[in-house]
Amino acid sequence: MGTFGEQRWSTWPETSHAGRGPLPWPEWVVTDGDAIDYELGVVKTGKEAEIHLIRRYSPSSGREALMAAKRYKPTVPPAVRARVVNGSDRMTQSGRDKRAIAKMSKYGQFLVRSEWATSEFEFLRTFYAAGVPVPYPVQIQGAELLMEWVGDEHGVAAERLIHAQLDAGRASAAFEQVLHAMLAMARLGYAHGDLSPYNILVSGGRIVIIDFPQVVDIAKNPEGALILERDCRNVCSFFEQLGVPGVDVETLYGECLSVAWT
Ligand SMILES: Nc1ncnc2c1ncn2[C@@H]1O[C@H](COP(=O)(O)OP(=O)(O)O)[C@@H](O)[C@H]1O
Ligand SMILES: [Mg+2]
Numbered sequence: 001m002g003t004f005g006e007q008r009w010s011t012w013p014e015t016s017h018a019g020r021g022p023l024p025w026p027e028w029v030v031t032d033g034d035a036i037d038y039e040l041g042v043v044k045t046g047k048e049a050e051i052h053l054i055r056r057y058s059p060s061s062g063r064e065a066l067m068a069a070k071r072y073k074p075t076v077p078p079a080v081r082a083r084v085v086n087g088s089d090r091m092t093q094s095g096r097d098k099r100a101i102a103k104m105s106k107y108g109q110f111l112v113r114s115e116w117a118t119s120e121f122e123f124l125r126t127f128y129a130a131g132v133p134v135p136y137p138v139q140i141q142g143a144e145l146l147m148e149w150v151g152d153e154h155g156v157a158a159e160r161l162i163h164a165q166l167d168a169g170r171a172s173a174a175f176e177q178v179l180h181a182m183l184a185m186a187r188l189g190y191a192h193g194d195l196s197p198y199n200i201l202v203s204g205g206r207i208v209i210i211d212f213p214q215v216v217d218i219a220k221n222p223e224g225a226l227i228l229e230r231d232c233r234n235v236c237s238f239f240e241q242l243g244v245p246g247v248d249v250e251t252l253y254g255e256c257l258s259v260a261w262t
Contacts, residue, residue, distance in 0.1 A: 007036050007038045010058075011141050012035065019121075021125065022137075030058055032058035032063060035056050035058040036057055037055070040155055044157075048072060049071060052068070053068065067146045068135065068146070069145070071143060072144075074110075076112045081112055110142070117144065119215075121137050123215045125137050133181055133206065135148035150208045162197035162238075168244075174202065175239045177207045181209055182256055183256060189218055190216065191216050192231050193231070194214050196238070218260040232252045
């Protein structure tokens with residue numbers, strides 16, 4: 001693979017322990033101090049974030065890994081800003097930071113984006129540690145989240161479920177995996193919040209769930225149950241259309257609710 005575009009020193013050495021992924025670090029994570037991050041291009045530009053492909057390479061050890069960098073955009077949606085302003089955040093904010101956020105100065109916008117990226121990173125950590133199929137979260141630094149690349153070694157991203165051509169057997173297997181993942185998240189008390197065949201990747205025979213900035217606590221959030229139900233509907237209607245047998249939204253919703261509450 002060629003290297004082109006921007007490059008920088010690996011951000012790994014300067015990232016605190018709390019900003020790194022859960023231990024043990026998978027063997028593919030490049031931790032060498034002399035590593036360089038090469039920008040290989042934009043994978044996707046969304047409303048709120050851009051996904052870039054990064055190659056981290058250490059000249060001394062020869063180790064290298066591809067990663068996805070999710071960079072939150074400078075413009076912060078009003079709902080997110082409100083959440084941070086109203087203090088449902090976990091960052092300790094100084095008076096200066098609070099004022100910057102209230103005014104939405106450049107620095108204030110940066111703080112909100114960082115807060116948002118950190119929240120996604122924390123959920124990835126939690127879910128990864130619980131065995132939910134999510135990309136391994138490598139690091140968080142400011143408004144940039146680095147995670148495992150889900151795709152091939154040439155930098156071709158895994159297909160999204162919506163576009164994956166699955167035969168009956170694979171579709172049933174994918175449905176089973178999504179059910180397990182939703183139940184595992186519910187057992188921790190959470191619903192994805194934006195689950196759909198657009199936020200599920202298919203890599204080999206395996207599904208990987210992505211995009212976690214709007215996770216909700218099913219019991220604590222007043223709309224938690226409603227949001228969980230929407231996730232269940234999105235998933236079930238997709239697999240129903242594929243002709244997967246035994247898809248039942250009420251059963252899935254009921255099971256998720258019951259594990260969330262026990
Ligand atoms: N870890 C990853 N590996 C490969 N591709 C990814 C990864 N994360 C995201 N993508 C690709 O980028 C797209 C956008 O990412 P996502 O996190 O869903 O952001 P958003 O939908 O908010 O723009 C995904 O649909 C997927 O195609
Ligand atoms: Mg998405």
